[in-house]
Amino acid sequence: MATIRxxxxxxxxxxxxxxxxxxxxxxxxxxxxEFVSVIGPSGCGKSTLLNILSGIETxxxxxxxxxxxxxxxxxxYVFQAARLLPWRTVMDNLLFVQDVRDKETRERCQRYLEMxxxxxxxxxxxxxxxxxxxxxxxxxxxxxxxxxxLLMDEPFSHLDAITGRSLRRExxxxxxxxxxxxxxxxxxxxxxxxxxxxxxxFAKGGHxxxxxxxxxxxxxxxxxxxxxxxxxxIMRRFEALDLVAx
Ligand SMILES: Nc1ncnc2c1ncn2[C@@H]1O[C@H](COP(=O)(O)OP(=O)(O)OP(=O)(O)O)[C@@H](O)[C@H]1O
Numbered sequence: 001m002a003t004i005r006x007x008x009x010x011x012x013x014x015x016x017x018x019x020x021x022x023x024x025x026x027x028x029x030x031x032x033x034e035f036v037s038v039i040g041p042s043g044c045g046k047s048t049l050l051n052i053l054s055g056i057e058t059x060x061x062x063x064x065x066x067x068x069x070x071x072x073x074x075x076x077y078v079f080q081a082a083r084l085l086p087w088r089t090v091m092d093n094l095l096f097v098q099d100v101r102d103k104e105t106r107e108r109c110q111r112y113l114e115m116x117x118x119x120x121x122x123x124x125x126x127x128x129x130x131x132x133x134x135x136x137x138x139x140x141x142x143x144x145x146x147x148x149x150l151l152m153d154e155p156f157s158h159l160d161a162i163t164g165r166s167l168r169r170e171x172x173x174x175x176x177x178x179x180x181x182x183x184x185x186x187x188x189x190x191x192x193x194x195x196x197x198x199x200x201x202f203a204k205g206g207h208x209x210x211x212x213x214x215x216x217x218x219x220x221x222x223x224x225x226x227x228x229x230x231x232x233x234i235m236r237r238f239e240a241l242d243l244v245a246x
Contacts, residue, residue: 040202082138
């Protein structure tokens with residue numbers, strides 16, 4: 001389990017004729033077995049935040065630490081699309097991202113495939129799997145490296161509602177069993193309420209405006225009154241922010 005510490009993290013993109021502030025002095029801390037969702041309107045800096053956490057982008061200023069005890073934390077990623085290598089079998093896609101590829105590693109990969117109900121697909125190629133199965137394989141691949149922190153970027157946004165629902169359940173199970181720290185970007189407020197221990201609300205201009213702790217017991221049913229109420233509360237908070245801004 002990892003600790004993420006951000007202090008006044010700022011990201012500016014300078015183009016020929018303008019400057020965009022994508023993250024505006026963002027500070028927060030996440031640690032231990034937390035599932036933290038980042039939500040907010042399009043353009044509020046969600047992807048930029050993930051890109052900086054994963055090292056694809058560098059911040060303009062501020063401090064960032066991602067640690068596990070005394071060392072740098074190991075990261076795993078799940079993207080919007082599964083990004084499996086089409087010329088490798090499902091098992092080889094999982095083995096490809098491992099440091100060591102011995103019998104024990106293969107058994108571990110098989111265990112993670114089984115956890116997402118793909119235990120029978122190891123010898124198949126990605127093209128033989130449905131979109132939902134490919135995404136499951138992508139999730140199994142990320143967990144199979146046993147990272148300290150998982151960064152997830154809208155992993156269910158391309159899936160139909162029914163498949164998305166069953167994958168959310170599986171992800172919750174995996175998170176419960178493996179005790180990982182997860183940072184999850186989504187534009188779907190219900191999904192965030194269903195899965196998270198905490199929700200970070202971002203607003204236009206890259207501001208982290210509120211942190212909401214989700215006290216509802218797990219497992220949460222997306223169609224329950226409790227989840228609907230929590231969702232309505234978050235939507236009201238966003239609306240209030242809009243009213244203040246205009
Ligand atoms: N490489 C870049 N060059 C210039 N501006 C950028 C670049 N990347 C992002 N931006 C700008 O930074 C802001 C934040 O973008 P970002 O993609 O992080 O938002 P987002 O919340 O992930 O949006 P969405 O939900 O639509 O994916 C936007 O105004 C965007 O136009």
